[in-house]
Amino acid sequence: NERLYNEISYKLSIVNKKLTPEEKAYFSIIFRDMKSEYIASNVIGRSRNGLKPIRNSCALKVALAIGKEVLKGAPPFDDED
Numbered sequence: 001n002e003r004l005y006n007e008i009s010y011k012l013s014i015v016n017k018k019l020t021p022e023e024k025a026y027f028s029i030i031f032r033d034m035k036s037e038y039i040a041s042n043v044i045g046r047s048r049n050g051l052k053p054i055r056n057s058c059a060l061k062v063a064l065a066i067g068k069e070v071l072k073g074a075p076p077f078d079d080e081d
Contacts, residue, residue, distance in 0.1 A: 008066055015065035023058040026051070 019027060022044055029040040041051045 011065045012062070015061050018061060019058060020054075022046075022054045023061070026054050026058050027062070 016024065016027070025044050026040055029035045029043055030037070037048060037051060037055075041048050044051065044054065046054065
């Protein structure tokens with residue numbers, strides 16, 4: 001488990017460099033700080049609908065970095081695995 005954690009952490013540190021400032025803010029607010037999308041929309045200065053492209057783009061970049069499949073129309077983050 002420690003090896004997997006280190007591997008994913010490394011990949012996330014690389015993808016973090018490729019995120020836009022809005023995507024970095026979204027990722028930090030939602031995952032690091034574990035806040036709601038309502039708070040993220042206020043901090044980033046976008047409506048909840050305006051946050052969707054940022055969320056989806058962030059999800060796609062993270063999924064690609066850690067080797068997860070991305071399905072069109074699927075929720076951006078799923079606790080399935």
